[in-house]
Amino acid sequence: MTRPTKRPLPKRRPQPTAEPRTLEATVTEVGARGDGIASVGGLRLFVPLTVPGDRVRVRVRDSGGEPKGEGLRAELLEILEPGPGRGTPPCAHFGTCGGCTLQHMDDAAYAAWKVGLVRGALARVGLGDAPMAPLSRTPPAARRRARFAALKRGRRVWFGFNERQSHRLADLEDCPVLLPRLAALIEPLRALLLDVLPDGGGCDVIATDLEGGIDLVLVGPRSLDRAARERLVAFNEAAVARISWQADDRGSPEPIAHRRPVAVRFAGHPVTPPPGAFLQASAEGEAALVAAVLETVGEARRVADLFAGLGTFAVPLAQRSAVHAVEGDSPALAALAKEVGGLRLTTERRDLFENPLTAKELARFDAVVFDPPRAGAAAQAQALAGSKVPLVVGVSCNPATFARDARTLVDGGYALERVHPVDQFLWSAHVELVGVFKR
Incomplete structure (x- = not known):
């Protein structure tokens, strides 16, 4: 038996590389990742280090003028006329270092943009009219x-x-x-x-x-x-x-x-974290998140803290409520469980992505707090939406996934009563928040 011969693949002709173009544009808004957005001749351009009102000269490389995806990335060459929201960056590394993206915005424009990130994410799921608390701010030189x-x-x-x-x-x-x-x-x-x-x-x-x-x-x-x-x-x-x-x-x-x-x-209670354990980025940001959670939960007698980590919320809540802390990371949960003496606090190791608490299990709680990673808590939100828990408090570092989970809860009969935005990652495109849901 003879082996079939392989047909040679046709040679691909090299595609010509498009020559970069230099354009002038006016920035109209700042997008969710911190880049200015401008439109020129049907092209949507993302221009880093710009603010609304900036008239700029940029370099763009494309393949025939058609946008790819949401738009084209442009290289900022020159600010021809600055917009009204421009400020002076406090760091000599800004513009090169990727740790900060928004030091070039003045304080008022920056704060308004952070609130707008939350408002915009909620608006995209039909919840843009939710009452919004003032932005909690984290000062410079606070990242721990x-x-x-x-x-x-x-x-x-x-x-x-x-x-x-x-x-x-x-x-x-x-x-x-x-x-x-x-x-x-x-x-x-x-x-x-x-x-x-x-x-x-x-x-x-x-x-x-x-x-x-x-x-x-x-x-x-x-x-x-x-x-x-x-x-x-x-x-x-x-x-x-x-x-x-x-x-x-x-x-x-x-x-x-x-x-x-x-x-x-x-809440004054020491916990020994495992090496490299997750911790809120600043003491000030943590304090703002905890204050919003405690104010909302109030005197609820039985509280579940889901994605509890080291106990950022569970320990303060346990000063006045019976708290059940659920966490998937074994070292973090072990650190919390080791220090629960004197607190009305129980712990459970559980992967809430694969095995969320069911509506039946949730029925014994007067309030639930959930603080998932950036991916959100789609499965747990679905289970909460089918429960009878009267109060749910969502904590998030990602407005987009929070909005998705919020929509699930609202479709299940909850009302989004209030949102607390918290600027913990200073001069970045990240914002945290606490959302309050009630039946």
Whole structure:
């Protein structure tokens, strides 16, 4: 038997690369990702670092003038005439570093845009008329948790955040968003990683400011030799309380040095977080979220806290209610369960994406708080919509998925009574919120 011969594939002709065009345009709005939006000759352009009213000259590369997807990305060449909402960026790295996208907006325009993000997401699902509380603001130099990237080339380490829409690193000298204690670690960490990383090697560094000192987790060096471990053990004992290492994001942190106890306090109650554990980005942002939740839940006797994490809401709620905290992350739940002495607090390990609490299970609660990751809680929202719980409080870091889940709850008979926007990620395109639903 002869084998069939493979027909050769036809050779594809190389497509000509479109020459970039230079255009003039006027920015009319700022989109959900922080880019200015302009229209020229039927083209919708996304222009970074611009505000409404800016008249700009931009460079655009397309394939014959037809928009791709929602529009075309344009490179800002020159601001011909500034718009009324333009301000002076406080950071020398702004425009290169991708950590902030909106430092060029003045304060009033920036605050209005953040509220508009929430309002716009709700409007797209028919809930744009929901009552809105004033925006809670987080000040500069308040960020207590950050994930840096580092890359070694020869005798130099680039250390900072990725450039805007790029894998290249913006080499930081300072950062006006970070707590001063974290910003002060930038240069010492750069020097440390010069000795720890191999040439061409990189890693991420998760740094969290905790009671007791800074918690560091190195993610990415595939292995640590004895000399590297010794350098980590000796690193900055005055500021750093705990250092861990893991080969990649799928691994578990391995302790390298644990010099003294660390904790985060919720309503004065200390919880020891696992290395690199999720924590609200700032104490001020956390306080605003907790205040909105507590005010809404009031004196409800039995409360479920879903996606409870370390207990950001469960512990304060347990000062006056019986709380059942449900969380899928085992180390976080173990940290919370270890510290529940004296609180009316029970815990349950459960994957709420795959196995949400059912309407029958929810029936015993007077109020439910849910605070899912950015993907939202579609399955749990559906179960809540079919329940008889009189009060539901949704906490979210993503207005789009919150709006989707809110629509589910409203279709199930709830009314969205109030929304509290919280600006915790300063000068970024992210905004958090608390939504109040009642039957």
